Amino acid sequence: MNGREFKNAMYDGLAKLMKALANPARLEIIEMLSQGEKSVESIVNTTNLSIANASQHLQVLKQNNIVKSRKEGHYVYYSLVNDDFMALYQQISKYAISEIAELERTLNRQREDNYAMNSVSLNELEVMIQNENVLLMDVRPISEYELGHITGAISVSMKELLCCLKDFSKENEIIAYCRGPFCVLADEAVKILTENGFKVRRLDEGYPEWKINQLEKNQ
Amino acid sequence: MNGREFKNAMYDGLAKLMKALANPARLEIIEMLSQGEKSVESIVNTTNLSIANASQHLQVLKQNNIVKSRKEGHYVYYSLVNDDFMALYQQISKYAISEIAELERTLNRQREDNYAMNSVSLNELEVMIQNENVLLMDVRPISEYELGHITGAISVSMKELLCCLKDFSKENEIIAYCRGPFCVLADEAVKILTENGFKVRRLDEGYPEWKINQLEKNQ
DNA sequence: CAATTATTCAATGGATTTGTTGAATAAAAA
DNA sequence: TTTTTATTCAACAAATCCATTGAATAATTG
Numbered sequence: 001m002n003g004r005e006f007k008n009a010m011y012d013g014l015a016k017l018m019k020a021l022a023n024p025a026r027l028e029i030i031e032m033l034s035q036g037e038k039s040v041e042s043i044v045n046t047t048n049l050s051i052a053n054a055s056q057h058l059q060v061l062k063q064n065n066i067v068k069s070r071k072e073g074h075y076v077y078y079s080l081v082n083d084d085f086m087a088l089y090q091q092i093s094k095y096a097i098s099e100i101a102e103l104e105r106t107l108n109r110q111r112e113d114n115y116a117m118n119s120v121s122l123n124e125l126e127v128m129i130q131n132e133n134v135l136l137m138d139v140r141p142i143s144e145y146e147l148g149h150i151t152g153a154i155s156v157s158m159k160e161l162l163c164c165l166k167d168f169s170k171e172n173e174i175i176a177y178c179r180g181p182f183c184v185l186a187d188e189a190v191k192i193l194t195e196n197g198f199k200v201r202r203l204d205e206g207y208p209e210w211k212i213n214q215l216e217k218n219q
Numbered sequence: 220m221n222g223r224e225f226k227n228a229m230y231d232g233l234a235k236l237m238k239a240l241a242n243p244a245r246l247e248i249i250e251m252l253s254q255g256e257k258s259v260e261s262i263v264n265t266t267n268l269s270i271a272n273a274s275q276h277l278q279v280l281k282q283n284n285i286v287k288s289r290k291e292g293h294y295v296y297y298s299l300v301n302d303d304f305m306a307l308y309q310q311i312s313k314y315a316i317s318e319i320a321e322l323e324r325t326l327n328r329q330r331e332d333n334y335a336m337n338s339v340s341l342n343e344l345e346v347m348i349q350n351e352n353v354l355l356m357d358v359r360p361i362s363e364y365e366l367g368h369i370t371g372a373i374s375v376s377m378k379e380l381l382c383c384l385k386d387f388s389k390e391n392e393i394i395a396y397c398r399g400p401f402c403v404l405a406d407e408a409v410k411i412l413t414e415n416g417f418k419v420r421r422l423d424e425g426y427p428e429w430k431i432n433q434l435e436k437n438q
Numbered sequence: 439c440a441a442t443t444a445t446t447c448a449a450t451g452g453a454t455t456t457g458t459t460g461a462a463t464a465a466a467a468a
Numbered sequence: 469t470t471t472t473t474a475t476t477c478a479a480c481a482a483a484t485c486c487a488t489t490g491a492a493t494a495a496t497t498g
Contacts, residue, residue: 003403004267006329010401011243011250013322014315018246022237023486024230031230040445048223053487055446065319074444074495088314095307096233100284103232110225182229184222242456259475272457274476293465293474440498447492454485462477468470 020064021092025049026057029078033067034086034208035140035179036147037079087212097181107181119204120175122213133172139189140178140207150177150210161189165196173199180206239283240311244268245276248297252286253305253427254359254398255366256298306431316400326400338423339394341432352391358408359397359426369396369429380408384415392418399425 021027028047032038044054058078061067066085069078080086096103111119120128128134129152136153138145145155168174174193178185186202193200240246247266251257263273277297280286285304288297299305315322330338339347347353348371355372357364364374387393393412397404405421412419 003407006325006403007247007401008243009325010322011246013319013325014246014312015241015243017315017319018237018241018311019485022234022241024227024234025486027230027233027237028226050488051445052447052489055444056486059446071445071495074442076445082318084314084318088310091307091310092237093233095303096236099301099303100232100236103229106225106228106232182226184225188222238455244456269458270475271459271477274474275457278476290465290475293472295475442497443495445493445495448490450487450489452486452488454483456481456483458480458482460478463475465473465475467472 017064020060020066023057023060025053026061029054029057029061030066030080030089031179031182033078033080034089035144037070037077039075039077041075043078083212083215086208087215090209090212093180093182110184111187113187119202121204122210125175125203128173128175135168135172135174137174137176137189138178138207139176139185140183144179144207148207148211150207153177156189158185158188161192165193165198168198170198173201175201175203177203177210178206180208236283239279239285242276242279244272245280248273248276248280249285249299249308250398250401252297252299253308254363256289256296258294258296260294262297302431302434305427306434309428309431312399312401329403330406332406338421340423341429344394344422347392347394354387354391354393356393356395356408357397357426358395358404359402363398363426367426367430369426372396375408377404377407380411384412384417387417389417392420394420394422396422396429397425399427 021030025047029043032043032046040051040054040058043049043058044051047054049057058067058069061078062069065081067078068081069076071077097107098104125136129136136150138149138153138155139158139161140155142155142157145153149155176186176189176193178189181204183206186206190200190202240249244266248262251262251265259270259273259277262268262277263270266273268276277286277288280297281288284300286297287300288295290296316326317323344355348355355369357368357372357374358377358380359374361374361376364372368374395405395408395412397408400423402425405425409419409421
C-alpha cells in the first residue's frame with residue numbers, strides 16, 4: 001500500500017463515519033439514544049419518522065458502529081455502542097452551538113421564548129447543590145430517569161407537572177433539566193413553573209453531558 | 220417556533236456541518252490546512268484533485284465556516300477558521316482511529332509496513348526530552364516547520380534526509396514527526412533512517428496534535 | 439397451526455452530491 | 469493596453485442519498 005492508497009483508505013473511512021452523522025433524522029435518533037436504550041416504536045413516536053424510514057436510518061447507524069441492537073419479544077431495542085461515541089457527539093454539538101452563528105441564534109431565540117435566559121451551567125449547579133437549598137428536577141419521561149439521572153434529582157415528568165404542582169415549596173429554587181441543550185422539555189417546565197409562581201431556572205445542558213462529566217472526573 | 224420546528228432547525232444545522240465534513244477530499248484539505256495556511260495551488264499539488272474541483276470543495280468549507288481565505292497577488296491562501304475547529308477535527312479523527320476497526324487496521328498495517336511499530340506518544344515524548352538525549356526531527360516541508368513546530372525540534376525535510384544523513388550522531392535516539400497519524404512522511408523517514416543504522420522511532424501524532432495539547436495546558 | 443404485531447427488506451422516483459469541462463474574473467506582468 | 473496566470477463560476481451527467489410504498493420475516497398470541 002503506497003502513500004496515496006493509504007491516505008484514500010483513511011479519508012474514505014473517516015468520511016463514511018461523517019456521512020452517517022450527516023443527516024438530521026439520524027442526529028435526532030442519536031440524541032434520543034444518548035438518553036438510553038429505546039425501542040424502534042418509541043423512536044418513531046418522538047421523531048416524525050415513518051417506521052420503515054426510522055428502521056433504515058437505524059441500519060445505517062448500525063453499519064457504522066454507532067448503535068447496537070438487541071431483540072426482546074416483539075421489540076428491537078437500540079442503544080449507542082459506547083460512551084466514547086457519546087462523548088464525541090457531545091463535542092460536536094457543543095462546537096456547533098458555540099461556533100455556528102445560525103445555530104446559536106436559533107438556540108437563544110428558543111431559550112428567550114421560554115423564559116429561560118438565566119440558565120444554570122453544570123459547574124454552577126455543582127456549587128449550588130453544595131451551598132443552597134435547591135430542588136433538582138428531572139423532567140424527562142420516568143423511563144429515562146430510571147435508566148440514570150443526576151445525583152440528587154427527583155423525577156417529575158411533564159404530565160405530573162401539569163397536575164400536581166402544589167407538592168413543591170415556593171421558597172427553594174428549582175433547577176429543571178432534561179436531555180441537553182437541544183431538548184425543549186426543560187424549557188417547557190420552566191415556563192409552566194414560572195407561570196405558577198415558582199422560582200425556577202433550567203440547566204444549560206442535560207443528563208448526557210452530566211454523565212460525560214462524571215466519567216471524565218473518575219479517570 | 221414550536222418544539223418540532225426548533226428541533227428541525229437545530230438538527231438541520233448540525234447535519235449541514237457534518238455534510239461539509241462527509242467527503243474524503245474535503246477531509247484531506249482540512250488535514251493539510253491544519254498545518255497552516257496553503258494556497259489553492261499547493262493544495263492541488265499534494266492532493267490528487269483538479270483545480271476546479273479543489274476550489275469547489277474549498278467553497279463548501281468556506282460556506283460552512285470551516286476555512287477562511289485571503290488573496291495576495293495572484294494567489295488565494297486558505298486556512299482553518301480557528302483553533303476550536305482544529306480541536307474538533309482532532310477529536311473526530313482520534314475517535315475514528317481508535318473505534319473504527321477498519322481504520323485501525325489500515326493505520327496499523329501502514330505502520331508495520333514502515334517499521335514504525337514502536338511509535339512514541341506525546342506524553343512519552345515529553346518525558347524523553349527531559350531525561351534523555353533525543354533528537355526531535357520535524358520531517359515536514361520547511362515551509363510548514365517555519366509556520367510552527369514542536370519546541371526543540373530541528374527541521375529535516377525528506378529531501379535533506381535523502382542526501383545529508385551523515386550529519387547526525389548514531390548514539391542519540393531520533394524521534395521523527397510530521398503532520399499527524401494520517402501523515403506518512405514520518406513513516407518514510409523512519410524507514411530511511413533505520414536502513415542507515417540510526418536508532419529512530421516516529422511520534423504517534425504530529426504537530427497539530429502537539430499544538431492543541433499546548434493550548435489546553437495554557438488554559 | 440393461524441393470526442397478529444414489530445421490524446426489516448426491496449424497489450421506486452425525486453433530490454442532492456460529485457467530478458469534469460470549458461468559460462469568466464481579476465490581479466500582475468509585458 | 470494586451471497577455472498571462474491563478475482561481476472561481478456555470479452547466480452537465482453519473483453516482484449516491486432519501487422517503488415512500490408494499491411485501492417479507494420472525495416472534496408472540498389465540
